[in-house]
Amino acid sequence: MIQLCSNDDPPVSFTVPRKAVELSKTIKTMLEDLEGFDMEQTPIPLPNVDAPTLELIVKWVEQHQDDPPPVEKPRVEDDDSDDSDADDDQEPEVVIPEWDKKFLPTDDEQKNQLFKLLNAANYLEIKPLLDIGCKYVADKISGQTVEWVRDYLNMENDYTPEEEAKLKEEIAWAEGL
Amino acid sequence: MDDIIDDCMRCILERLPLHDRLRLEIVCRKWFELMPYADVTAFALDDVPWPERHIHELSYHHNNLTYSQPVMQPKWFCRYMNFLLDRIGPHLRTLILAPRRNVFRPLVTLELAHLIADLCPNLKSAVFTSCILESSATDQLMRLRYLSNVNLSAAVFLEDDRLNLVGNDVLSAKLDAVLSALRLERLNLAHCPFVVAIKSGTLRRLQLQGSGLNSQDLTIICEHCPRLDSLVLSECRNIVDYNAITRLSMLKVLWVNGCKLTNEHLSSICHECPQLVSLRINECTLLTDFRPLKNLRAIETLWVGPSNRFGDGILARIARNGTLINLGASNCAVTDQGVCYLASRCRKLLEVSLSCTGVTDQGVIMLLKNCRDLQVLNIQFTSVSNETLKAMATTACSLRALYVQSCRELDEEGFLYLYESRGSFADDCTALEIQAGGERGTPISHWLISKLQSIGISLIVQRPLLALPGLGL
Numbered sequence: 001m002i003q004l005c006s007n008d009d010p011p012v013s014f015t016v017p018r019k020a021v022e023l024s025k026t027i028k029t030m031l032e033d034l035e036g037f038d039m040e041q042t043p044i045p046l047p048n049v050d051a052p053t054l055e056l057i058v059k060w061v062e063q064h065q066d067d068p069p070p071v072e073k074p075r076v077e078d079d080d081s082d083d084s085d086a087d088d089d090q091e092p093e094v095v096i097p098e099w100d101k102k103f104l105p106t107d108d109e110q111k112n113q114l115f116k117l118l119n120a121a122n123y124l125e126i127k128p129l130l131d132i133g134c135k136y137v138a139d140k141i142s143g144q145t146v147e148w149v150r151d152y153l154n155m156e157n158d159y160t161p162e163e164e165a166k167l168k169e170e171i172a173w174a175e176g177l
Numbered sequence: 178m179d180d181i182i183d184d185c186m187r188c189i190l191e192r193l194p195l196h197d198r199l200r201l202e203i204v205c206r207k208w209f210e211l212m213p214y215a216d217v218t219a220f221a222l223d224d225v226p227w228p229e230r231h232i233h234e235l236s237y238h239h240n241n242l243t244y245s246q247p248v249m250q251p252k253w254f255c256r257y258m259n260f261l262l263d264r265i266g267p268h269l270r271t272l273i274l275a276p277r278r279n280v281f282r283p284l285v286t287l288e289l290a291h292l293i294a295d296l297c298p299n300l301k302s303a304v305f306t307s308c309i310l311e312s313s314a315t316d317q318l319m320r321l322r323y324l325s326n327v328n329l330s331a332a333v334f335l336e337d338d339r340l341n342l343v344g345n346d347v348l349s350a351k352l353d354a355v356l357s358a359l360r361l362e363r364l365n366l367a368h369c370p371f372v373v374a375i376k377s378g379t380l381r382r383l384q385l386q387g388s389g390l391n392s393q394d395l396t397i398i399c400e401h402c403p404r405l406d407s408l409v410l411s412e413c414r415n416i417v418d419y420n421a422i423t424r425l426s427m428l429k430v431l432w433v434n435g436c437k438l439t440n441e442h443l444s445s446i447c448h449e450c451p452q453l454v455s456l457r458i459n460e461c462t463l464l465t466d467f468r469p470l471k472n473l474r475a476i477e478t479l480w481v482g483p484s485n486r487f488g489d490g491i492l493a494r495i496a497r498n499g500t501l502i503n504l505g506a507s508n509c510a511v512t513d514q515g516v517c518y519l520a521s522r523c524r525k526l527l528e529v530s531l532s533c534t535g536v537t538d539q540g541v542i543m544l545l546k547n548c549r550d551l552q553v554l555n556i557q558f559t560s561v562s563n564e565t566l567k568a569m570a571t572t573a574c575s576l577r578a579l580y581v582q583s584c585r586e587l588d589e590e591g592f593l594y595l596y597e598s599r600g601s602f603a604d605d606c607t608a609l610e611i612q613a614g615g616e617r618g619t620p621i622s623h624w625l626i627s628k629l630q631s632i633g634i635s636l637i638v639q640r641p642l643l644a645l646p647g648l649g650l
Contacts, residue, residue, distance in 0.1 A: 094192070118185045130188060137181075138192035146203055154180055155205050167203050173228045173257050 003043035012051040020065035025125035053116045094135040196225040217265040221273035239342035248284040266296030275306035283308045290314035302326040309333045330367035345371040376401035386411035392418040399424045423449035432457040440466040447472040467491045483508030489515030496522045507532035516540030520547040530555035542568040555580040563591030570598035574606040582615030614638035
C-alpha cells in the first residue's frame, strides 16, 4: 500500500494499493526512481492536489486498477488512406464508460471540482481519466455560444472591442451565417 | 487555481469538432493562441458549415450550349479557405473539395490554387471530384512536392478568366504535362471528357472509367506506367484493342466491365497476367469463351455475366484454387452442381452474386453451410424455397445482406421460421438486411416485418405490402 498526501494544512492522507496508484505515470516513475526505499512507510506529498480532488482520484484509480493497459499505437507516418476514408489517422473516439459517467462531478455547481480533477489528472499523468474528463467537457462545449463557453469555463474576454469585431467578421462564416 | 491549466485546455480543445474550434477562437486571446489544429490532417468541405448567402449560379458555355452550376462567389470562397487553410494547412495531407451535402460546387480559381499550394505544403492527396477548375489552377499542383494522389473525376475545366469550357485537346495536353511531372501514385480521371495518356513511372493506381480513352491512349499508358497495379477502364467504349494491358506485369486489379473486350484479349490477358487478383469482365457482351480464366491462380474477385457460356464447368476450373472471395456470376448458366463445387473449394467467400435460374436450395444451402464468413448473398430470380431460409436460421451468422427479390418459391412461412429459430441466438449474428419482393415475389405482411425487426433483421419488400397485419398467415 502507498500513502498519498494532499496539499491541505494539515495534509489529508489516503492509503491506496500500489497497483492502483501506478495508473498515475507521475507516481509510477517516482516509485521506480525510489526503488529500494521502503515506500510503504513514506507518504508521498502531492503539492498540486487538495483533499476532495485526491479523494476522487483515489476512487477512480481503485475502480480502474484492473483495467488492461491502453494500447499505444505508433503513429503511422506513411498511411495508405483512400480518397473515401479521409479520417484515417484520427484518434479513436473516446467513449466514457457508465461507471465513469456517474463518477465525474458533472453538476454545474461542481464544475470547479471537475476542473480541479482534470488538472490533477494531468499533473499525475493519468491519461485515461484525463481523456474521459476532457471528452466530457468538449462535448459540453461543442455547439454552445461563445458567451456560454466563457461563462462555463470562467474565461474572460480580453480582446479589445475592435479586435473582437474584426475576428468576429472573419469567423462568422464558420457559424454557417 | 480552479481554472483549467493550459495543458488540459489543449486536450479539451483537441476533442472539439473542427468548426467549433474555428468559431471559439474568439473566446479569448489565450484560445486564439492555444487552439490546436495539428491533428487535422484531412479536410473535406462537409467538415464545416458553409454560409449560403454568397452562392450564385455560374453559367459557362461550350459549343453554343450554356451550363449553370451553383458556386460560392470566388472572392468569398477564397477568403474563407484562406482563413481555414491558414490554420489547418501546414498539417493537412488530404484535401477533399467535392460537393457532397453542400449546395454549391467548389470553384477552384487560380487564386485558390495558389492558396492551397502556399498553405498546404505537405498535401499528399488532392481530391477535386465534380469541382469547377480554372485550367491554369492545375499548374499549381506542381508546387506540391509530396502530392501522390490526385482525383479529378467528373471535374469541369474553364478557360482562364472566361466562362468557356476548355477544349478537350488543349486540356489533354495541359494535364498530360502537369500530371506526368508529378510523382503520382494514384490518379482518378473517371468520367472526364478529355483524355490524358499519362506517362508516369510511379503511378500504381489509375481510374479512367467512363472516359473517352481509345486504344492508342491505352497503349501509351501501358508502355509508360509500368508500375500500375490497379487499372479501372469500366465503360470505356472507345477502346477496341486491349492487348497493351499484357505489358503490365504488376497488375493486380483490372476492371474492364462494359468494355469491348474480345475472347482473344481475355485469353492474352489471362495468359500474360496470371497474377491478377481482381477482374471485372461483366457486361462485356463480346465475350463467349471464359476458359482462359482458369489461368488466374490468385483470383479473389471475379465478376462475369450475363452470359450463357459461363457455366458449371468453367466455374469449377476457377474455383479449384480456392482463392475466390468475391464472385459475381449473375445471369449465367451456373447450376447447383457448380455452386456445390464452389462451396466445397472456396470457404473464404465473403460476397456472392449468383442470380441464375439454375440455382436452387441445394446449392445455396451448401454455400451457407460451408462458407461461414459469407456476408453478402445475391440470389434473386433463383428457384430457392423456404428451405434456404430454414438453413439460414441456424447458419450464416456473418451474413449482413441477402437479396431474394423475385424468388417465387419464398413466402411468409420461411421468414416466420427464420424469426422463430434465429430469435434465440440473434445476438451472436450480424444485423441482417433482406431485400425481398420484386416483380415475382410473394407478398409479406407488416406484422412479420416488425417481428423480424425485433431480432435485428430488416426486411425490405420491393412491392406494395399487404395492408392488414397478419394477412397471408
